[in-house]
Amino acid sequence: MDWKKEWKPLALIVAAFLVSFYLPVGKPRFDNAVSESLQLVKWYAQEHVLLCLIPAFFIAGAIGVFVSQASVMRYLGAKANRVLAYGVASISGTVLAVCSCTVLPLFAGIYRMGAGLGPASAFLYSGPAINVLAIFLTARILGLEMSVARTVGAVAFSVVVGLLMHFIYRKEETARAEAQMAMPEPPATRALWQTVLYFASMIAVLVFANWGKSSEPAGVWDAIYSFKWYLTAIAAAALGVMLIAWFKVSWWKIAATAAAALVLGLVFRGYPLIPFAAGFVGLSVITSMSKGEIGSWFEQTWGFAKQILPLLLFGVLIAGLLLGRPGHEGIIPSEWISRSVGGNSLWANLFASVAGAFMYFATLTEIPILQGLLGSGMGKGPALALLLAGPALSLPSMLVLRCVMGMKKTIVFIGIVVVMATITGMIYGAAWG
Numbered sequence: 001m002d003w004k005k006e007w008k009p010l011a012l013i014v015a016a017f018l019v020s021f022y023l024p025v026g027k028p029r030f031d032n033a034v035s036e037s038l039q040l041v042k043w044y045a046q047e048h049v050l051l052c053l054i055p056a057f058f059i060a061g062a063i064g065v066f067v068s069q070a071s072v073m074r075y076l077g078a079k080a081n082r083v084l085a086y087g088v089a090s091i092s093g094t095v096l097a098v099c100s101c102t103v104l105p106l107f108a109g110i111y112r113m114g115a116g117l118g119p120a121s122a123f124l125y126s127g128p129a130i131n132v133l134a135i136f137l138t139a140r141i142l143g144l145e146m147s148v149a150r151t152v153g154a155v156a157f158s159v160v161v162g163l164l165m166h167f168i169y170r171k172e173e174t175a176r177a178e179a180q181m182a183m184p185e186p187p188a189t190r191a192l193w194q195t196v197l198y199f200a201s202m203i204a205v206l207v208f209a210n211w212g213k214s215s216e217p218a219g220v221w222d223a224i225y226s227f228k229w230y231l232t233a234i235a236a237a238a239l240g241v242m243l244i245a246w247f248k249v250s251w252w253k254i255a256a257t258a259a260a261a262l263v264l265g266l267v268f269r270g271y272p273l274i275p276f277a278a279g280f281v282g283l284s285v286i287t288s289m290s291k292g293e294i295g296s297w298f299e300q301t302w303g304f305a306k307q308i309l310p311l312l313l314f315g316v317l318i319a320g321l322l323l324g325r326p327g328h329e330g331i332i333p334s335e336w337i338s339r340s341v342g343g344n345s346l347w348a349n350l351f352a353s354v355a356g357a358f359m360y361f362a363t364l365t366e367i368p369i370l371q372g373l374l375g376s377g378m379g380k381g382p383a384l385a386l387l388l389a390g391p392a393l394s395l396p397s398m399l400v401l402r403c404v405m406g407m408k409k410t411i412v413f414i415g416i417v418v419v420m421a422t423i424t425g426m427i428y429g430a431a432w433g
Helices: 003-021 028-066 069-076 082-094 103-112 117-129 132-142 144-168 170-181 192-209 220-226 228-247 251-267 273-288 292-323 334-340 346-358 366-375 380-389 395-405 407-432
Strands: none
Touching: 028 103, 028 192, 028 273, 028 292, 069 082, 082 117, 082 144, 103 117, 103 292, 103 395, 117 144, 117 170, 117 407, 132 144, 132 366, 144 170, 144 380, 144 407, 192 228, 220 228, 228 251, 228 292, 251 273, 273 292, 292 346, 292 395, 334 346, 346 380, 346 407, 366 380, 380 407, 395 407
16 A cells, blocks of 8 residues: 555544544533534524625626626726726725625626736725724714724725735736736627616615614614615616516516515515515526526526535634634633733734634624623724724635635735734724723
């Protein structure tokens, strides 16, 4: 037997045996951590897969089919106007109230279609890092000073992160841009304003379906929350009309899907996920059984789902095992984190950045978590560092990024965010802590 070839399988078998042999089953902390991991992945499946990821997959698939590569290159490519490219990418988060996982299909869509690594990375950071409601609630709960620091920091971060990623991989990006610029632009099949409205309707479904209720009265935001499902239905209806008028989908297929969702909505009042899911099941059936660009839309969407969803669920499971859910503990005791983020030392800011990078924050959940940590003695500098690193990164998102842009680029992206968050936290803590 050639042990030079067989030592790796043997090592894996031995490692698996030792882990199984010494598995701490029966110890309260381990058993609780396992329960927390299952609770977190259950919550993620209930609250995020249908509402966030499925719409995001369809948007990403649509980018791959209905947006020409030449158009992406013109506005977001390596040779595009930098002010325009980074400006659009850096402020995108104010529109998309998404978490670090939901932004991944959208990032993968524009990156694979030819967006430069710099603008795509700026979008990847900005999307989950900041949005209008997060700005408002941060000011209301954590103070205006923290909200301004978070807003300015997130917008500036997105640009700097993008520029650094482009600079580090400038040779590769230049070669990639030159190869893609040689491709002829396909003839437009519909007007630009039609494509814009089509994407706007899908983004509206994503945004309104995920519009969360604030922990304190928030005026117009709570008013929108009260009507979120009506607004979601209006956006979905507009999408259906456009599919009939501009994409030549049979009207009776759209009507049947809409009727099924409406009936289920009336029967299961108080359970909006049921008609919402029915709508996307209907859309999946329609697109999967169609030919041409509508059929390609589903193929692209399914491709993103196959690649991303298993990794995300596995990442959420591991994150829950290690860190638990908000307000609950995993294997790592929460007091370790609280004890390590006091003051404004380099260690406190670095620890807050790294811990935030690996934790999973659903949209806006970072605010009440930070409120509790600040009450337990967390310094203002580490708090800002966690706000800048946490929402934009998570262990599940890291696993997916590795598959989309490779291990090296993923490590560089994570490193840039963590280092910048640490430095910014120290500056903020020294000036206003």
